[in-house]
Amino acid sequence: MGKAVVAAIAVGMVASFVQAQPGLPDTPVCNRHLSVDDVSGYEGDAPARVYTEFVFHVTSSGCGAPMEVPFEVSPIDSTDFFDMVPRFGFIRFGAGDLEPKEITVQVRPDNAPEHDEIFAVWIKPPAAPGAVIDKCVGGGKILNDDFGVVLSPKIGSRLHCSE
Numbered sequence: 001m002g003k004a005v006v007a008a009i010a011v012g013m014v015a016s017f018v019q020a021q022p023g024l025p026d027t028p029v030c031n032r033h034l035s036v037d038d039v040s041g042y043e044g045d046a047p048a049r050v051y052t053e054f055v056f057h058v059t060s061s062g063c064g065a066p067m068e069v070p071f072e073v074s075p076i077d078s079t080d081f082f083d084m085v086p087r088f089g090f091i092r093f094g095a096g097d098l099e100p101k102e103i104t105v106q107v108r109p110d111n112a113p114e115h116d117e118i119f120a121v122w123i124k125p126p127a128a129p130g131a132v133i134d135k136c137v138g139g140g141k142i143l144n145d146d147f148g149v150v151l152s153p154k155i156g157s158r159l160h161c162s163e
């Protein structure tokens with residue numbers, strides 16, 4: 001073993017000894033990474049069904065810090081309250097829990113020919129520390145399943161983080 005290697009090991013030992021001193025931060029930085037996926041589907045027809053459910057998944061990796069993650073489901077640009085049911089809520093992760101969580105959105109079927117429409121599912125920073133949001137918005141794409149001439153102009157939808 002060369003002198004340089006021995007010196008490097010000695011420096012490393014001193015560094016770890018210093019970090020272990022009481023009063024100095026010795027907890028490793030460890031975050032829960034969160035992402036919400038995108039969902040597309042046909043709206044369905046009325047009155048055959050009252051709602052069509054779009055199920056989004058919030059996936060988690062990294063360390064499993066316990067936390068409540070706020071979410072919001074809202075229309076954007078080309079959608080409105082007649083297309084889906086907006087809501088707020090929380091998804092909950094226990095300590096060490098890395099299972100995906102579901103956010104179910106109720107889409108309202110109709111029989112009118114329309115353009116495809118987009119709404120947003122946002123996940124927001126939790127109050128607890130240790131969260132990193134890798135993908136903050138899930139796009140819900142409501143696909144047209146009605147035949148006929150669409151008279152309304154197509155309005156673009158932009159997906160972006162809520163804040």
Ligand SMILES: [Ca+2]
Nearest residue numbers: 044045110111
């Ligand atoms: Ca329809």
Ligand SMILES: [Ca+2]
Nearest residue numbers: 110112114146
């Ligand atoms: Ca329709």
